[in-house]
Structures are given as C-alpha cells and as structure tokens.
Amino acid sequence: MVVEDSEVVPFGSTMLGSVVEGCCWWWQNGRVTTAAVVLLAFGAVSVKRYVARKNRRKRWAAVEKDVVVVHGLGKGRRTPNLSPFVLTLETYLRLAKIPYQMDYEEPFGPKGQSPWITLNGQEMGDSQLIIQMLGRHFGKDFTASLTKEQKGAARAFNMMVTEHLAWGFRLWRWVENKGRLMLQEMDRVPFIVRLLMPLKRRQISKSLYLQGIGRHSAEEVHDIIERDLAAISFYLGDKPFLMGSDLCEVDCALFGSLAQIMWNYSGSPYETMVKVKYPNLKEYVLRVKERLWPDWDQCLKRPKMS
Template identity: 40%
Template sequence: MAKIPYELDTKDIHGPKGKLPWITYNGVHIADSQLIIEFLNKKLDISVNKNTSKEQLAIARACRVVMEEHFFWGLIQYRFIDNVKAVPQLTKIPAMFKLLLPLRSCLLKQRMIDNGIGKHTPTEIYQMTEADLHTVSGALGSKKFFGGDEPCEDDCAIFGGVAQAVWGLPGSSFERLCDGELKNLKEYCERMKEMYWPDWENCMDKS
C-alpha cells in the first residue's frame, strides 16, 4: 500500500518474539503489524491516512479491533475446532504438521477457554461472532473502503479478517452472510483484492 520496497525472507519464520508478522530494517527487528506500521511511518515519513477523516479512522480502528480480538475466535472455532480435519484442504501443509493438527486443536480450545469465549457452546460462539460481521458491515455501509474513497491503514487488517469469512471458511455461516445480506463485505474484499493483489491466484497456487 505504501509502495515500500521489501525482500521476503522465510528462513526465520517467527522472528525474535515468536510472532508473525515481523520485519528487519537495517538490522533492527520489529514484530507485530501495528508496531511495524508505526515504525515505518516514522522512519520513512509515510502516511496513507492523510485523506481519511478522524471519524473514519476512529471507526476503522474499532472495526479492526472487533475483527482481530473477537471475530478471530469464531474463525478458530470453525476452522481448528469444528472442522480441523478440513484444514489440509484449504492450504498445503507438511505431512508432519497434519499429524499435529489434533494437538493444535486442543491447545487452541484451551486458549479459547482461557479467553472466556471458549466456555460458551459453538452455537453461542457463532452467534456472537456473526454479530461482529454485522457490525463491520454496518460501519462500512456504502463506502468503498473503511478509509472512505481510499483505503486507510486499518483497511489492511480488516480486509485480512473479512477475507477469511469470504474465502477462507467454506461452508460456514460467515461465508453465507457475506454471500447474502452482508454482501457489501464481499464487494469490499473484491475491491481490496483487485487493488493490491493482482497476483492473487498465483499466491494461492503456491500456498
């Protein structure tokens, strides 16, 4: 989005904090997307939010937090708890990792319980996280992007979450919502995809 040249390095996947994403800039390691964006903005004097109002930025930030901190658990419930056996159909993973998926599922379930949301039934979890999509859809309304006519920084993260509902959770109630009454979210994803991912299909083939 900011047209910053970069080089992809897959040698150390999880980086110094064991978190994705992370970058190295002139020998300095920074982990977490928000910290990375703030670092690059300051270092390179960049802002993609200059044409976005304070009100739009506030709404976009709130929607990002909803997707990252709450809807995320609905995604986990559907993909890694209720449909963990289907994960290899969504992405190419090494055979060893396939064997570890049941353990991964148990660990994620415990994380959900520790968070609190995992103490609810799957039906209740889906009801709560479907409401997140309704909230984000309402905030987007008829706008092209959450930043207005142009995407803002938070559009990056919101797109990442909504795209999971649109393309990454086949057969889910989330997918049905985006194909139906919340179709503005799918149209939004298509716009982001067209603008920033012209090589989308090639990326999918190599995943």
Template identity: 40%
Template sequence: MEAVVRTMTDGWRGRASAVVSAVVVLYVGRKIMKARKKTKQRKAWDSVGHNVVLLHQFRRGKFCPNLSPFALKVETFLRLANVKYEVDTESPFGPKGKCPWITLNGEDLGDSEFILERLASEFDVDLDSHLDPQKVATLEAVRVLADEHLFWCVITWRYWIDGCESFMKSQSFSPIMSLFFPPFMKRGIRSRAREHGIGKHTPEEIYRICKKACSTLSGVLGESPFFGGERPSSADCGIFGQLAQLRWNAPGSKYEALVTEMYPNLSAFCDRMKTRIYPDWNELLKSN
C-alpha cells in the same frame, strides 16, 4: 565369582559411559547445527538489501494469499505504502513466537500493529492523512473489533467447530501433516479458546457472536468503498486481513455466507481490496 561380578560391573559401566558420550555428542552436534543454521539464515535475511522489508509469514494458501489475517494485513500495508519487500516462509514464527514478523535493516520486529507503526515512521507514510481525528479513532476501534474479536470467532470455528475441514482444503500439506495437524490444532485451539473465554460458548453462540461482529463491520462500512472512505486506510489492511478469512478461507460454510450473503457489502469490500492491491492474486495462489 568375584571376578565375574567385577567383569559384569565394568561392562555396564563401559556401556553407560558410551551412552552418555553419545548423548553429549548428539546434544552438542545439534546445538552446533542450529547455530550454523541461524548464522546462515541471518546472512540470507540481511542480504535482502537496505530498506527492503523481509516479511516472515506462512506459505501461500490455495484460495487466499495467507491463512494468517495478521500476515495479510502487513502484506497489504506494504503494498499500499509502496514499500519494497520480500517474503520468507521458512521461519514464519518470530521473536514472540507469532506469525507474522519482519526483518528490516538487520532488526527483527513482531506484532502486526507494531510493524505497521514502524513502517509508517520508517518510510514516512500516512495512509490515514485524508481522515479527520474522529474517523481515525473510530476506525481504530473497528480494527480492534476485527483483530481481537472477529479473529477469535473465526479461528475457533476454523480449527475446533469445523474440525479443520475447510482449513485443510485451503492449504497444501504433506500426507503426514494432513494426518497429524488437524487433531493437534483442534485440541490446541479448543483449549486456548476456553482460556480466552469464547470456547466456553456453544458453536451456535459463537456463530451469533461472529454474525454480530460482521453486522457491526457492515454497518460501519455502509455504502463506502473502503472503511477509510474513498481510499483504503491503515485500518482497512487489518479489517481486510480478517474478513478475507471468511471471504476465501471458509468455502461453502455459513461463516462464508456471513459476508457473501448476509452482509454482501463486506465481500464487495474484500473484492475491491483484492482487485486494487493484489493484481497478482492468482499467481500468488499458484505459488503455494
């Protein structure tokens, strides 16, 4: 009897140690693979060349080059400033876990505003040189309205109120992603919007907040072709990134109608930016 128990205990011990060894091998193997992938990626990122910006962002959408207003802001700035750049869509989330980010001369940098500041100093460009200090200050306040306020209205609508419906139409997803992404995003954004505060409002109230933001932007733009006057300023890049989401990524919704019907100078502004800065708009959309 004792011998049978000993044999059984030895058997369990043997199996347990085999499982532990397998877990250790898998863990170490995964770590090595990850490190190898990182080294390979880093090599590829650094090979774009000196003073060439590598813009890490989401894949192209069907109606608008990017679903991220911040990515669209950076790409627009790069084009206006005539800075050479390439795009990477394999690693859209950067050092702070946000999209977009850039790699420039071996250095990684996140946050669209920090990126614009860095590009302006690195490449000695000033898109605001035609503006007086008061206008620059006003436009900064308006840019913050778009980036920090309008943005929340739009994503709360896109992922929660609209249940990702328009969003799914605007992007290309695999069938698996199409199944899991909407409920995941809906729940995630709902909870983050609540933490932010906007998610505590009703859908009707959120629409009203969005409408007021658009009305303000429309009032500031007035009859000017761009927020910066006769030519686009750095603030135009950010404001365009946000308004483009309403202009192209909310088809058929009352959110789209805010810019196309209620405040048409905003959609005219978007179209103007598109024509001037993205002559290859349609090719970009095709490449999604």
C-alpha cells in the same frame, strides 16, 4: 509330578529371556555409550540448527536497505497466505508501496508468532506494531486526512477485527472444523505439521477458553460474530472502503480477515454471512483485492510451507 529334563526350557533361550538378558547386558556395558551417542547426536543437530539460523539472519540482514523481509506461514491454495495477520501485513506493504520480500523458512519470530519482519537487520514481531513502526519509518499515515471522529472509528474497527473477530474465526478454524479445512487449503503439508496438529489444536482450544470465547456454545459465538460483521457491513454501506473513498490501515486488517472467510472457510456460517447476508462485505473484499492484489493468482503459485 516329575518334569522330564527335555521339557525344561532355559529362560535365556526364550524370546522374553533373550530380551531381558540383552537389556541386562546393555545396562552393564552399553548405557554410557548409548547416552554419549544420544548426546552427541542432539548436540550435532543443535549446532546445525544454530548455524542455519545464523546464516539465515546474515542473509536477511544483507537484503537491500529499507526492503522489508516478511516472515510468515506458508501460502494457501486460494489465498497468498492462510494467516489473516500475514495477509494484513502484506496488504499494508502493498498499500504503502513499501518494497518487501517473503520468507517462509522461519515463520515464528521474536514473539513466537507469525508474521514478523526483518528490516535493515532489525527484527520485529506483531502485525499491528509492525504497521505502526513502518508508518513512522516510511512517513506513511493513511488516516491523516480523516476527522478525529473517523480516526476513532477506524481504530475501534481495527481492534474489533484483530482482537475480537479473529478469535471467533480462530474458534471455527481450530475447534469447530478441527483444522481440517485449513490442512486442505495448504498446498504441501509437511508430515511434522500433520503429526503436531492434535497438540496445536489442544493448545489453541486452551487459549480460546482463557480468552473467554471458547466458553460459549458454537451458536452463541456465531451470533456474537454476526453482530460484528453486521456492524462492519452497516458502517461500510455503499462506500468503496471502510473509511470512505480511500484505503487506509484498517482496510488491511479487515481484508486480511475477510479474505480468509471468502476463500478458506467454505461451509462455515461466516462464509454465508460475508457472501450472502451482508454482500457488501464480499464486494468490498473483491474491490480491495483488485486494487492491491492484481497479481493474486501468481502469488498462489508454488505454495511453500515451512
């Protein structure tokens, strides 16, 4: 078959042809320039971030002596913080009457977690280690008047809350609820946070699996966690606070976690456990809140997310 000249469309004049030609031109003439521009942009962003980081540190180091700067994740709509660990630390600072200020600009610190603090220019991570260090630094020990047996129980409950219950609660928040309620409870959700949610969920699911709790069915986990909550409820009984009539360090950890359940876990089985099945836990949370957080509502204002 003879093809008429007019039917032959030169490759270069088709859309695909133009793209291919453009790419060839770029490969021959432009790739070095493009690489240089990308490198320069990357370098400029890195320098800008480095300078901003240095300036923040200068600002935090210049804070008044013995005032703790707490770096944490942002506030929630119904709790001053959505992280049980940040809430624990803030509650402790209030109990110990240690002056502090919050910072939400850089939530992840030397251990890659939230919270962390700057005190007199020194940085430190992990809420429990921070509480121990602050206790020594400021000469505060709220367990001093407890018997050895009570001290043992306080330590055991503290570990149960921070190293066991916390995993169960995390599983509900990130896997069972897929982080949806948490996003709703944040006042402002930066686009980047939404974008990275699936990645974070996968990362947390992996850590839950490695820890072990992520290998159980949801029903099994609910049962395991209920046993913890029941144990705390039985031990608390009619006492105002976990170890008796006075607040101590373990109450901060317990409050930090249970407050999340009270206000940020609507519709979870844990909400029913705390509010209905073991109501002394709910009353306990309200009691601690009343004692240490008289300004709770003011602390919810102007939520700020990093």
